[in-house]
Amino acid sequence: MKEYKLSINANSYTVVIKDVTDDAVLAEVNGKKHLVRIDTIANICPPLEKQLPTQLTTSSPSPSPSSSALTADSGTIITPIPGQIISISVSQGEKIRCGQKLLVLEAMKLENSITATMDGTVNEILVAEGDVVTQGQPLIVLV
Numbered sequence: 581m582k583e584y585k586l587s588i589n590a591n592s593y594t595v596v597i598k599d600v601t602d603d604a605v606l607a608e609v610n611g612k613k614h615l616v617r618i619d620t621i622a623n624i625c626p627p628l629e630k631q632l633p634t635q636l637t638t639s640s641p642s643p644s645p646s647s648s649a650l651t652a653d654s655g656t657i658i659t660p661i662p663g664q665i666i667s668i669s670v671s672q673g674e675k676i677r678c679g680q681k682l683l684v685l686e687a688m689k690l691e692n693s694i695t696a697t698m699d700g701t702v703n704e705i706l707v708a709e710g711d712v713v714t715q716g717q718p719l720i721v722l723v
Contacts, residue, residue, distance in 0.1 A: 600690060655700060655722035663687030665711045670720070674702045682720055685713070698722060 584595040598606040598613070605616045666684040670676055681693045682702075700722035707719050 656718045657720040659713045659717050661687045662715045665707050665709055670702050672702050
């Protein structure tokens, strides 16, 4: 569950995300529950040099609040949260596109898709299905 404190046009909102499935989100906005249908999901990948500093690291892996993280020099995708690898959607040598799902990580009973933050080729897969991973652990190396 995540809680967000938002301000829209000088109005304050407390939004609690109760549940997320492939086609809907159960959200509570200022105490009132809403079931929001998901029509499409698009991963927007800005050019590497324009990504937020919290998504990039140039030394040892560090935690990231995003659904995927990338080390700037090596193209290593690291896990933003601890959890268990449920499935891997790519294979070594496969060409991938920015936003493409690489794997699914289960954390706190929610499945999180870890997506590519750049176009490239899968150079190395460092985990297997069923592995338990820690926050900041390298998962996949892209080139």
